[in-house]
Amino acid sequence: MTRKILPTEDVLEKMEHLLSITADYTRLKILCALLDGPKYVGELQSIADASQSLISHQLKVLKDASLVKNERAGNHVSYSLSDDHVASLLSVVFDHASE
Numbered sequence: 001m002t003r004k005i006l007p008t009e010d011v012l013e014k015m016e017h018l019l020s021i022t023a024d025y026t027r028l029k030i031l032c033a034l035l036d037g038p039k040y041v042g043e044l045q046s047i048a049d050a051s052q053s054l055i056s057h058q059l060k061v062l063k064d065a066s067l068v069k070n071e072r073a074g075n076h077v078s079y080s081l082s083d084d085h086v087a088s089l090l091s092v093v094f095d096h097a098s099e
Helices: 009-022 025-034 041-048 052-064 084-098
Strands: 068-073 076-081
Touching (some): 025 068, 025 076, 041 052
16 A cells, blocks of 8 residues: 555554454454355354354454455355455455464
8 A cells, every 4th residue: 555645544443453353363363264255153163162252253253344244044154355445455464463
């Protein structure tokens, strides 16, 4: 991001909120697991080694931040990344942390 001026206060606040949401270990595990495609809560429980209530709570936080979306098929709900921007953000963070 090459800019000659700072983003507006509103954009900076949104950036801060987004980065704070992704700065949680369990939420980060969930987001990384969703890079491979949609998952059910039970699958995410297994991957993140966390309780159903914790996963559900974290999914709500991620959904409220527009980082994940859900799709209902009968009684089952699957979760996936909301768009390619989320995957790009995770990729950039992974690359930087892996250096």
